[in-house]
Amino acid sequence: xxxxxxxxxxxxxxxxxxxxxxxxxxxxxxxxxxxxxxxxxxxxxxxxxxxxxxxxxxxxxxxxxxxxxxxxxxxxxxxxxxxxxxxxxxxxxxxxxxxxxxxxxxxxxxxxxxxxxxxxxxxxxxxxxxxxxxxxxxxxxxxxxxxxxxxxxxxxxxxxxxxxxxxxxxxxxxxxxxxxxxxxxxxxxxxxxxxxxxxxxxxxxxxxxxxxxxxxxxxxxxxxxxxxxxxxxxxxxxxxxxxxxxxxxxxxxxxxxxxxxxxxxxxxxxxxxxxxxxxxxxxxxxxxxxxxxxxxxxxxxxxxxxxxxxxxxxxxxxxxxxxxx
Numbered sequence: 411x412x413x414x415x416x417x418x419x420x421x422x423x424x425x426x427x428x429x430x431x432x433x434x435x436x437x438x439x440x441x442x443x444x445x446x447x448x449x450x451x452x453x454x455x456x457x458x459x460x461x462x463x464x465x466x467x468x469x470x471x472x473x474x475x476x477x478x479x480x481x482x483x484x485x486x487x488x489x490x491x492x493x494x495x496x497x498x499x500x501x502x503x504x505x506x507x508x509x510x511x512x513x514x515x516x517x518x519x520x521x522x523x524x525x526x527x528x529x530x531x532x533x534x535x536x537x538x539x540x541x542x543x544x545x546x547x548x549x550x551x552x553x554x555x556x557x558x559x560x561x562x563x564x565x566x567x568x569x570x571x572x573x574x575x576x577x578x579x580x581x582x583x584x585x586x587x588x589x590x591x592x593x594x595x596x597x598x599x600x601x602x603x604x605x606x607x608x609x610x611x612x613x614x615x616x617x618x619x620x621x622x623x624x625x626x627x628x629x630x631x632x633x634x635x636x637x638x639x640x641x642x643x644x645x646x647x648x649x650x651x652x653x654x655x656x657x658x659x660x661x662x663x664x665x666x667x668x669x670x671x672x673x674x675x676x677x678x679x680x681x682x683x684x685x686x687x688x689x690x691x692x693x694x695x696x697x698x699x700x701x702x703x704x705x706x707x708x709x710x711x712x713x714x715x716x717x718x719x720x721x722x723x724x725x726x727x728x729x730x731x732x733x734x735x
Contacts, residue, residue, distance in 0.1 A: 417729040424729055426545070427715060433544045434498060434518060434711070437537060443494045443520060448483035450476055450500065454690040457676055458634065459683040462504040464513075476502040479708055480519055481635070482693045485665070488521055488704055489696035496520035498711065509723045510657060510713060512731050521706035527636075527648050527664040530705045531558065531624050534652060534660060538622065538714065545718040557623040561646070564625050568613045573605060574629060574644045581605060588612055602631050618653035626650035635672065636663035654717050660709035667704075669697035 417424065435445060455463050455475035463475040477483075480497045487495060501517045522530070535556045562572040571584055578601040585592065585604060590611045596603050617623045626649065630638045633647035648664035666672055673689065680687040712724040725731045 412734070414734070418725045418731050418734060419727050419729055423719070423727055426719075427727060430541065430544060430715060431498065431711075433541065434537075437540060438496045438520065441494075441533070443496045443522070444492075446480075446484060446487060446492070446495045446497050447499070448477075448480045448487075448497060450502075452477055452483070454482055454692060455688065457679070457687050457690060459679060459685045459687060464502050464504055478503050479517065481706070481708070482690055484519065484521055484706070485693060485701055486696045488523060489699050489701045492521075492523075494520075494522040507732055509725075512712070512724060512728065514732070514735070515724070515728075516711040517708055518711050519706065519708045521665070521704050523702045523704045525705040527626065527650055527662050527705050530662045530707050531556075531626070531650055531652075534624075534662065534707060534709070535622075538652070538654075538659070541714060542718045545715075555621075556652070557618075557621055559623060559625055560627040561625055561629065562627070564613050564617065564623075565608070568616050569608060573608070574646070578604065581608070584608065602629065605629065605632075614653065614658070615656045618655055618657070622652055622654045622659075624650050624652050633666070633675070634663070635666050637666050657713060657717065659713055659717065660707055662705060662707035664705050665701070665703075667697060667701040669694045672697065 419427070438445070451466070451474050453472075453474060455465075456478045461478050463478050466474050466476070468474055478501055480499070480501070484495060484497060496519065498518050499516065500514055502514050504513060506513055525533075535554075539554060559567070562574050565571060565573045569584060569588060573581055573584070576584075578599060581601065581604045582598065585608055588608070590607060592604070592607060596607065617625065627641065627646040628636075628649050630645035630647050633649065636647045636649040638645050638647055649662060651661045652659045672694065676687050676689055712728055715727045716724050719727065721727055
């Protein structure tokens with residue numbers, strides 16, 4: 411039986427972590443947000459087939475999920491009249507374990523009614539910069555101003571080609587020309603799979619080294635719960651991700667508010683993945699009642715602290731990671 415009871419992070423780091431949790435709450439309180447505390451255990455589960463929740467049972471027939479994000483509950487509050495809210499707490503995802511992942515981690519998520527994703531990029535930049543300053547060390551998370559590039563622009567810079575208007579065959583040819591090996595499970599008609607492979611292998615490692623980099627206007631097929639708009643010859647998803655030192659730190663959406671569009675996306679995703687994806691009935695009811703135009707962001711608190719300290723793993727900034735929990 412293991413006998414080492416000590417935390418993975420030093421007590422000095424854990425004291426700093428406590429101070430930064432307090433700073434984060436103060437920053438959001440002073441920015442006009444108010445903190446909410448939604449359930450960790452829910453009847454509704456994530457609709458992204460690539461994210462696997464921990465599942466338990468209240469009875470032999472009632473299945474419940476530990477939340478992978480407080481998104482659904484927070485949107486129910488927005489539809490009930492909340493205007494600017496945040497939540498700072500634990501979420502859970504199965505199968506996510508490594509230098510940048512832990513099955514249980516601390517997520518900061520927030521929404522503001524009336525904001526676009528561009529306004530939220532401004533807010534993220536302010537928060538991350540002030541957080542880094544609060545840490546009191548020079549880090550790659552702090553330089554101003556943050557870089558902002560579209561999805562097509564980062565592909566053109568790091569692969570030599572824009573991709574949004576390219577057919578799947580040309581994307582596969584680009585991957586092969588760049589020497590990117592694909593797993594046998596990646597089908598020739600899986601356009602998003604090939605785009606994600608190129609992104610992971612040839613684009614993401616280069617992002618956010620000189621200064622943090624926002625990537626926005628993703629393929630419409632990767633909208634998830636974001637709005638889609640027509641942009642010239644293609645449609646794009648109004649979402650963004652922030653990268654620091656090649657690591658994804660947060661993602662944000664100009665949120666989808668139409669329930670019928672969400673239902674159609676769930677059906678499409680279920681068909682494409684071959685998985686059963688249950689509809690989130692309460693979220694859909696909230697959207698039908700009237701989810702206001704808003705934008706939201708989800709940020710990994712452990713990763714942000716890790717990056718600001720120049721640590722190599724989130725285990726260096728958490729007390730008891732999975733292996734010793």
